Amino acid sequence: MSNQKAEIVDVIANLFRRRGYDGVSLGDISAATGLGKSSLYHHFPGGKEEMASTVVEQAASNMQAFVFTPLMAGDSLESRIDGMISSVTGIYGGGDDPCLLASLLSSDENGPLAERAGELIRLWADRIANALRAEGIERKEARRRGILAVALIQGGLITSKAFDSGEPFKEAMATARTVLLAR
Protein backbone atom coordinates (compact mmCIF):
# COMPACT_ATOMS: atom_id res chain seq x y z
CA MET A 1 0.00 0.00 0.00
CA SER A 2 1.40 3.39 -1.00
CA ASN A 3 2.19 5.90 1.68
CA GLN A 4 -0.49 8.27 0.48
CA LYS A 5 -3.15 5.61 0.48
CA ALA A 6 -2.10 4.51 3.96
CA GLU A 7 -2.70 8.07 5.11
CA ILE A 8 -6.17 8.09 3.59
CA VAL A 9 -6.96 4.77 5.21
CA ASP A 10 -5.76 6.18 8.50
CA VAL A 11 -8.14 9.12 8.28
CA ILE A 12 -11.03 6.80 7.46
CA ALA A 13 -10.08 4.51 10.34
CA ASN A 14 -10.34 7.41 12.75
CA LEU A 15 -13.87 8.09 11.55
CA PHE A 16 -15.03 4.49 11.85
CA ARG A 17 -13.55 3.95 15.26
CA ARG A 18 -15.24 7.01 16.69
CA ARG A 19 -18.67 6.64 15.08
CA GLY A 20 -19.00 3.04 13.98
CA TYR A 21 -19.69 1.78 10.48
CA ASP A 22 -23.23 3.12 10.13
CA GLY A 23 -22.41 6.42 11.76
CA VAL A 24 -20.01 7.41 9.00
CA SER A 25 -21.26 8.58 5.61
CA LEU A 26 -19.35 8.91 2.36
CA GLY A 27 -19.86 12.64 2.77
CA ASP A 28 -18.04 12.49 6.10
CA ILE A 29 -15.23 10.53 4.53
CA SER A 30 -15.06 12.91 1.61
CA ALA A 31 -14.83 15.89 3.94
CA ALA A 32 -12.25 14.29 6.21
CA THR A 33 -9.96 13.12 3.42
CA GLY A 34 -10.46 16.11 1.16
CA LEU A 35 -11.29 13.76 -1.70
CA GLY A 36 -14.47 13.89 -3.74
CA LYS A 37 -16.79 10.91 -3.57
CA SER A 38 -15.78 9.78 -7.03
CA SER A 39 -12.13 9.87 -6.06
CA LEU A 40 -12.93 7.65 -3.13
CA TYR A 41 -14.47 5.14 -5.52
CA HIS A 42 -11.29 5.26 -7.55
CA HIS A 43 -9.34 4.11 -4.50
CA PHE A 44 -12.02 1.78 -3.19
CA PRO A 45 -14.12 0.41 -6.07
CA GLY A 46 -16.09 -1.68 -3.60
CA GLY A 47 -17.41 1.46 -1.92
CA LYS A 48 -17.92 1.93 1.78
CA GLU A 49 -17.55 -1.72 2.58
CA GLU A 50 -14.18 -1.91 0.90
CA MET A 51 -13.10 1.21 2.76
CA ALA A 52 -13.99 -0.45 6.03
CA SER A 53 -12.39 -3.78 5.21
CA THR A 54 -9.21 -2.01 4.09
CA VAL A 55 -9.21 -0.14 7.38
CA VAL A 56 -9.55 -3.38 9.30
CA GLU A 57 -6.71 -5.01 7.43
CA GLN A 58 -4.49 -2.03 8.15
CA ALA A 59 -5.44 -2.42 11.81
CA ALA A 60 -4.52 -6.09 11.62
CA SER A 61 -1.14 -5.18 10.22
CA ASN A 62 -0.63 -2.53 12.90
CA MET A 63 -1.50 -5.00 15.61
CA GLN A 64 1.05 -7.41 14.26
CA ALA A 65 3.73 -4.74 14.25
CA PHE A 66 2.94 -2.86 17.42
CA VAL A 67 1.24 -5.37 19.70
CA PHE A 68 2.11 -8.94 18.78
CA THR A 69 5.76 -8.30 17.99
CA PRO A 70 6.52 -6.63 21.34
CA LEU A 71 4.81 -9.60 22.99
CA MET A 72 7.57 -11.83 21.66
CA ALA A 73 10.48 -9.42 21.76
CA GLY A 74 11.49 -8.64 25.35
CA ASP A 75 13.91 -10.81 27.31
CA SER A 76 11.49 -11.40 30.17
CA LEU A 77 7.74 -11.84 30.48
CA GLU A 78 7.59 -8.58 32.35
CA SER A 79 9.27 -6.63 29.57
CA ARG A 80 7.07 -8.29 26.96
CA ILE A 81 3.88 -7.41 28.76
CA ASP A 82 5.11 -3.89 29.42
CA GLY A 83 5.98 -3.57 25.76
CA MET A 84 2.47 -4.51 24.75
CA ILE A 85 0.89 -2.21 27.33
CA SER A 86 3.04 0.68 26.21
CA SER A 87 2.07 0.16 22.57
CA VAL A 88 -1.59 -0.27 23.40
CA THR A 89 -1.60 2.86 25.50
CA GLY A 90 -0.19 4.73 22.53
CA ILE A 91 -2.65 3.27 20.04
CA TYR A 92 -5.61 4.28 22.17
CA GLY A 93 -4.30 7.73 23.05
CA GLY A 94 -4.01 6.85 26.72
CA GLY A 95 -7.66 5.79 26.79
CA ASP A 96 -9.13 8.71 24.87
CA ASP A 97 -9.55 6.98 21.51
CA PRO A 98 -11.99 4.10 20.94
CA CYS A 99 -10.98 0.73 19.55
CA LEU A 100 -11.72 0.24 15.86
CA LEU A 101 -12.19 -3.49 16.28
CA ALA A 102 -14.69 -3.10 19.10
CA SER A 103 -16.49 -0.40 17.15
CA LEU A 104 -16.92 -2.57 14.06
CA LEU A 105 -17.60 -5.69 16.08
CA SER A 106 -20.60 -3.91 17.55
CA SER A 107 -21.95 -1.88 14.67
CA ASP A 108 -21.81 -4.35 11.81
CA GLU A 109 -23.85 -7.09 13.43
CA ASN A 110 -23.13 -10.47 11.85
CA GLY A 111 -21.50 -8.89 8.84
CA PRO A 112 -18.10 -9.87 7.48
CA LEU A 113 -16.51 -6.85 9.16
CA ALA A 114 -17.71 -7.91 12.57
CA GLU A 115 -16.51 -11.44 11.91
CA ARG A 116 -13.03 -10.22 10.98
CA ALA A 117 -12.92 -7.83 13.94
CA GLY A 118 -13.89 -10.68 16.26
CA GLU A 119 -11.21 -12.86 14.74
CA LEU A 120 -8.54 -10.26 15.46
CA ILE A 121 -9.71 -9.84 19.04
CA ARG A 122 -9.53 -13.60 19.51
CA LEU A 123 -6.08 -13.63 17.94
CA TRP A 124 -5.00 -10.92 20.36
CA ALA A 125 -6.07 -12.95 23.38
CA ASP A 126 -4.33 -15.95 21.87
CA ARG A 127 -1.05 -14.11 21.36
CA ILE A 128 -1.07 -13.00 24.98
CA ALA A 129 -1.80 -16.55 26.08
CA ASN A 130 1.13 -17.78 24.02
CA ALA A 131 3.46 -15.35 25.76
CA LEU A 132 2.31 -16.71 29.11
CA ARG A 133 2.63 -20.33 28.04
CA ALA A 134 6.22 -19.68 26.99
CA GLU A 135 6.83 -18.88 30.65
CA GLY A 136 5.43 -22.18 31.78
CA ILE A 137 1.91 -21.11 32.61
CA GLU A 138 -0.57 -23.89 32.00
CA ARG A 139 -2.54 -23.77 28.76
CA LYS A 140 -6.03 -23.15 30.08
CA GLU A 141 -4.91 -20.62 32.65
CA ALA A 142 -2.89 -18.77 30.01
CA ARG A 143 -5.92 -18.64 27.76
CA ARG A 144 -8.09 -17.39 30.59
CA ARG A 145 -5.69 -14.60 31.40
CA GLY A 146 -5.26 -13.59 27.77
CA ILE A 147 -9.00 -13.14 27.36
CA LEU A 148 -9.22 -11.32 30.67
CA ALA A 149 -6.49 -8.90 29.63
CA VAL A 150 -8.30 -8.08 26.40
CA ALA A 151 -11.53 -7.61 28.36
CA LEU A 152 -9.76 -5.19 30.69
CA ILE A 153 -8.39 -3.22 27.75
CA GLN A 154 -11.79 -2.99 26.06
CA GLY A 155 -13.67 -2.31 29.27
CA GLY A 156 -11.09 0.28 30.21
CA LEU A 157 -11.73 2.10 26.95
CA ILE A 158 -15.48 2.13 27.51
CA THR A 159 -15.26 3.37 31.07
CA SER A 160 -12.71 5.97 30.04
CA LYS A 161 -15.15 7.21 27.45
CA ALA A 162 -17.94 7.30 30.02
CA PHE A 163 -15.79 9.24 32.46
CA ASP A 164 -14.20 11.35 29.72
CA SER A 165 -10.85 10.65 31.31
CA GLY A 166 -7.92 8.37 30.60
CA GLU A 167 -7.76 7.35 34.25
CA PRO A 168 -10.11 4.32 34.11
CA PHE A 169 -8.20 2.94 31.13
CA LYS A 170 -4.89 3.31 32.94
CA GLU A 171 -6.28 1.57 36.02
CA ALA A 172 -7.56 -1.24 33.84
CA MET A 173 -4.15 -1.59 32.22
CA ALA A 174 -2.47 -1.74 35.60
CA THR A 175 -4.88 -4.49 36.61
CA ALA A 176 -4.24 -6.36 33.37
CA ARG A 177 -0.52 -6.17 34.07
CA THR A 178 -1.02 -7.62 37.54
CA VAL A 179 -3.17 -10.42 36.17
CA LEU A 180 -0.68 -11.31 33.46
CA LEU A 181 2.38 -11.24 35.71
CA ALA A 182 0.83 -13.10 38.66
CA ARG A 183 2.78 -16.19 39.67
Place this chain on the structure above:
Amino acid sequence: MSNQKAEIVDVIANLFRRRGYDGVSLGDISAATGLGKSSLYHHFPGGKEEMASTVVEQAASNMQAFVFTPLMAGDSLESRIDGMISSVTGIYGGGDDPCLLASLLSSDENGPLAERAGELIRLWADRIANALRAEGIERKEARRRGILAVALIQGGLITSKAFDSGEPFKEAMATARTVLLAR
Protein backbone atom coordinates in the same frame (compact mmCIF):
# COMPACT_ATOMS: atom_id res chain seq x y z
CA MET B 1 -45.72 4.13 31.14
CA SER B 2 -48.42 1.68 30.05
CA ASN B 3 -47.62 -1.98 29.86
CA GLN B 4 -48.10 -2.05 26.14
CA LYS B 5 -45.81 0.90 25.56
CA ALA B 6 -43.20 -0.67 27.83
CA GLU B 7 -43.28 -3.73 25.57
CA ILE B 8 -42.76 -1.60 22.48
CA VAL B 9 -39.89 0.21 24.15
CA ASP B 10 -38.40 -3.13 25.03
CA VAL B 11 -38.46 -4.31 21.43
CA ILE B 12 -36.82 -1.07 20.30
CA ALA B 13 -34.21 -1.37 23.04
CA ASN B 14 -33.22 -4.77 21.72
CA LEU B 15 -32.65 -3.31 18.28
CA PHE B 16 -30.53 -0.42 19.51
CA ARG B 17 -28.39 -2.50 21.76
CA ARG B 18 -27.53 -4.94 19.03
CA ARG B 19 -26.96 -2.50 16.18
CA GLY B 20 -26.37 0.91 17.73
CA TYR B 21 -28.31 4.08 17.08
CA ASP B 22 -27.31 4.58 13.46
CA GLY B 23 -27.63 0.91 12.59
CA VAL B 24 -31.35 0.88 13.26
CA SER B 25 -33.81 2.41 10.80
CA LEU B 26 -37.42 3.35 11.37
CA GLY B 27 -38.21 0.58 8.92
CA ASP B 28 -36.44 -1.89 11.21
CA ILE B 29 -38.38 -0.58 14.19
CA SER B 30 -41.63 -0.72 12.26
CA ALA B 31 -40.99 -4.33 11.27
CA ALA B 32 -39.90 -5.40 14.75
CA THR B 33 -42.82 -3.80 16.55
CA GLY B 34 -45.45 -4.50 13.92
CA LEU B 35 -46.43 -0.84 13.96
CA GLY B 36 -46.46 1.41 10.91
CA LYS B 37 -44.10 4.36 10.87
CA SER B 38 -46.94 6.79 11.52
CA SER B 39 -48.03 4.78 14.55
CA LEU B 40 -44.52 5.04 15.89
CA TYR B 41 -44.73 8.81 15.57
CA HIS B 42 -47.96 8.74 17.52
CA HIS B 43 -46.11 7.11 20.43
CA PHE B 44 -42.90 9.06 19.96
CA PRO B 45 -43.63 12.50 18.43
CA GLY B 46 -39.93 13.33 18.65
CA GLY B 47 -39.09 10.56 16.20
CA LYS B 48 -36.10 8.28 16.38
CA GLU B 49 -34.31 10.37 18.95
CA GLU B 50 -37.25 10.23 21.32
CA MET B 51 -37.46 6.48 20.79
CA ALA B 52 -33.83 6.16 21.81
CA SER B 53 -34.08 8.49 24.78
CA THR B 54 -37.17 6.65 26.01
CA VAL B 55 -35.26 3.42 25.70
CA VAL B 56 -32.39 4.83 27.73
CA GLU B 57 -34.68 6.06 30.46
CA GLN B 58 -36.29 2.65 30.68
CA ALA B 59 -32.80 1.20 31.00
CA ALA B 60 -32.07 3.68 33.78
CA SER B 61 -35.18 2.58 35.58
CA ASN B 62 -34.30 -1.09 35.11
CA MET B 63 -30.83 -0.49 36.46
CA GLN B 64 -32.29 1.13 39.54
CA ALA B 65 -34.60 -1.82 40.12
CA PHE B 66 -32.38 -4.73 39.16
CA VAL B 67 -28.83 -3.55 39.77
CA PHE B 68 -28.68 -0.71 42.29
CA THR B 69 -31.35 -2.05 44.62
CA PRO B 70 -29.69 -5.47 45.04
CA LEU B 71 -26.46 -3.61 45.77
CA MET B 72 -28.06 -2.20 48.91
CA ALA B 73 -30.30 -5.08 49.86
CA GLY B 74 -28.27 -8.08 51.05
CA ASP B 75 -27.14 -8.49 54.61
CA SER B 76 -23.47 -8.80 53.71
CA LEU B 77 -21.21 -7.28 51.09
CA GLU B 78 -20.83 -10.71 49.56
CA SER B 79 -24.58 -11.16 49.11
CA ARG B 80 -24.93 -7.65 47.71
CA ILE B 81 -22.24 -8.17 45.13
CA ASP B 82 -23.63 -11.59 44.25
CA GLY B 83 -27.07 -10.05 43.89
CA MET B 84 -25.78 -7.51 41.42
CA ILE B 85 -23.80 -10.09 39.48
CA SER B 86 -26.79 -12.36 39.26
CA SER B 87 -28.99 -9.55 37.94
CA VAL B 88 -26.37 -8.38 35.50
CA THR B 89 -25.85 -11.89 34.20
CA GLY B 90 -29.57 -12.08 33.56
CA ILE B 91 -29.79 -8.69 31.87
CA TYR B 92 -27.00 -9.57 29.46
CA GLY B 93 -28.21 -13.08 28.72
CA GLY B 94 -25.15 -14.64 30.30
CA GLY B 95 -22.90 -12.56 28.06
CA ASP B 96 -24.75 -13.08 24.77
CA ASP B 97 -26.55 -9.74 24.66
CA PRO B 98 -24.74 -6.41 24.24
CA CYS B 99 -25.11 -3.50 26.64
CA LEU B 100 -27.47 -0.77 25.47
CA LEU B 101 -25.55 1.92 27.32
CA ALA B 102 -22.23 0.92 25.80
CA SER B 103 -23.86 0.70 22.39
CA LEU B 104 -25.28 4.22 22.56
CA LEU B 105 -22.21 5.63 24.27
CA SER B 106 -20.22 4.55 21.24
CA SER B 107 -22.54 5.18 18.35
CA ASP B 108 -23.97 8.58 19.20
CA GLU B 109 -20.66 10.43 19.55
CA ASN B 110 -21.03 13.54 21.69
CA GLY B 111 -24.80 13.52 21.35
CA PRO B 112 -27.21 13.77 24.26
CA LEU B 113 -27.79 10.03 24.18
CA ALA B 114 -24.10 9.29 24.65
CA GLU B 115 -23.95 11.83 27.44
CA ARG B 116 -26.85 10.20 29.27
CA ALA B 117 -25.45 6.71 28.69
CA GLY B 118 -22.10 7.83 30.08
CA GLU B 119 -23.83 9.35 33.08
CA LEU B 120 -25.53 6.04 33.86
CA ILE B 121 -22.29 4.13 33.54
CA ARG B 122 -20.63 6.55 35.94
CA LEU B 123 -23.58 6.21 38.29
CA TRP B 124 -23.21 2.45 38.17
CA ALA B 125 -19.54 2.60 39.18
CA ASP B 126 -20.51 5.05 41.92
CA ARG B 127 -23.19 2.79 43.34
CA ILE B 128 -20.75 -0.10 43.53
CA ALA B 129 -18.22 2.17 45.22
CA ASN B 130 -20.85 3.19 47.78
CA ALA B 131 -21.52 -0.45 48.62
CA LEU B 132 -17.82 -0.94 49.28
CA ARG B 133 -17.51 2.22 51.35
CA ALA B 134 -20.34 1.03 53.56
CA GLU B 135 -18.05 -1.86 54.43
CA GLY B 136 -15.26 0.44 55.47
CA ILE B 137 -13.25 0.47 52.28
CA GLU B 138 -11.51 3.76 51.77
CA ARG B 139 -13.13 6.23 49.40
CA LYS B 140 -10.58 6.29 46.60
CA GLU B 141 -10.03 2.54 46.63
CA ALA B 142 -13.78 1.96 46.55
CA ARG B 143 -14.11 4.25 43.56
CA ARG B 144 -11.24 2.52 41.79
CA ARG B 145 -12.82 -0.89 42.30
CA GLY B 146 -16.25 0.29 41.20
CA ILE B 147 -14.89 1.55 37.91
CA LEU B 148 -12.83 -1.60 37.47
CA ALA B 149 -15.88 -3.80 38.00
CA VAL B 150 -17.84 -1.89 35.35
CA ALA B 151 -14.86 -2.17 32.99
CA LEU B 152 -14.79 -5.93 33.56
CA ILE B 153 -18.49 -6.21 32.83
CA GLN B 154 -18.23 -4.18 29.63
CA GLY B 155 -15.02 -5.83 28.51
CA GLY B 156 -16.49 -9.21 29.29
CA LEU B 157 -19.41 -8.45 26.98
CA ILE B 158 -17.12 -7.41 24.13
CA THR B 159 -14.88 -10.45 24.43
CA SER B 160 -17.91 -12.71 24.71
CA LYS B 161 -19.18 -11.24 21.47
CA ALA B 162 -15.79 -11.75 19.83
CA PHE B 163 -15.66 -15.38 21.00
CA ASP B 164 -19.35 -15.93 20.41
CA SER B 165 -19.52 -17.55 23.83
CA GLY B 166 -20.69 -16.55 27.27
CA GLU B 167 -17.52 -17.93 28.83
CA PRO B 168 -15.37 -14.76 28.67
CA PHE B 169 -18.17 -12.75 30.26
CA LYS B 170 -18.51 -15.25 33.08
CA GLU B 171 -14.77 -15.21 33.71
CA ALA B 172 -14.82 -11.43 33.78
CA MET B 173 -17.68 -11.50 36.29
CA ALA B 174 -15.76 -13.93 38.49
CA THR B 175 -12.78 -11.60 38.38
CA ALA B 176 -14.98 -8.61 39.20
CA ARG B 177 -16.34 -10.52 42.18
CA THR B 178 -12.83 -11.22 43.43
CA VAL B 179 -11.81 -7.59 43.01
CA LEU B 180 -14.87 -6.30 44.83
CA LEU B 181 -14.63 -8.76 47.73
CA ALA B 182 -10.87 -8.51 48.27
CA ARG B 183 -9.92 -7.51 51.79
Place this chain on the structure above:
DNA sequence: GTCTATACTAGGATAGAC
Protein backbone atom coordinates in the same frame (compact mmCIF):
# COMPACT_ATOMS: atom_id res chain seq x y z
C1' DG C 1 -6.40 10.54 -10.11
C1' DT C 2 -9.66 14.12 -9.35
C1' DC C 3 -13.63 16.69 -10.54
C1' DT C 4 -18.92 17.96 -11.66
C1' DA C 5 -23.12 16.18 -12.47
C1' DT C 6 -26.50 12.86 -11.88
C1' DA C 7 -28.93 8.62 -10.81
C1' DC C 8 -31.23 6.00 -7.53
C1' DT C 9 -32.43 4.24 -3.01
C1' DA C 10 -33.24 4.37 1.75
C1' DG C 11 -34.21 6.87 5.68
C1' DG C 12 -36.71 10.21 8.59
C1' DA C 13 -40.77 12.57 8.95
C1' DT C 14 -45.68 14.46 7.99
C1' DA C 15 -50.73 14.72 6.27
C1' DG C 16 -54.94 13.16 6.60
C1' DA C 17 -58.41 9.29 6.26
C1' DC C 18 -60.48 5.81 9.14
Place this chain on the structure above:
DNA sequence: GTCTATCCTAGTATAGAC
Protein backbone atom coordinates in the same frame (compact mmCIF):
# COMPACT_ATOMS: atom_id res chain seq x y z
C1' DG D 1 -54.31 4.53 17.68
C1' DT D 2 -53.41 2.72 13.23
C1' DC D 3 -53.25 2.96 8.36
C1' DT D 4 -51.91 4.61 3.24
C1' DA D 5 -49.82 7.92 0.76
C1' DT D 6 -46.47 11.28 0.23
C1' DC D 7 -42.56 14.45 0.95
C1' DC D 8 -37.90 15.59 1.42
C1' DT D 9 -33.28 14.90 2.53
C1' DA D 10 -29.24 12.27 2.96
C1' DG D 11 -26.81 8.48 1.49
C1' DT D 12 -24.58 5.24 -1.85
C1' DA D 13 -23.07 4.81 -6.17
C1' DT D 14 -22.03 5.75 -11.27
C1' DA D 15 -20.96 8.38 -15.75
C1' DG D 16 -18.02 10.88 -18.07
C1' DA D 17 -15.10 15.20 -18.64
C1' DC D 18 -10.48 16.93 -17.58
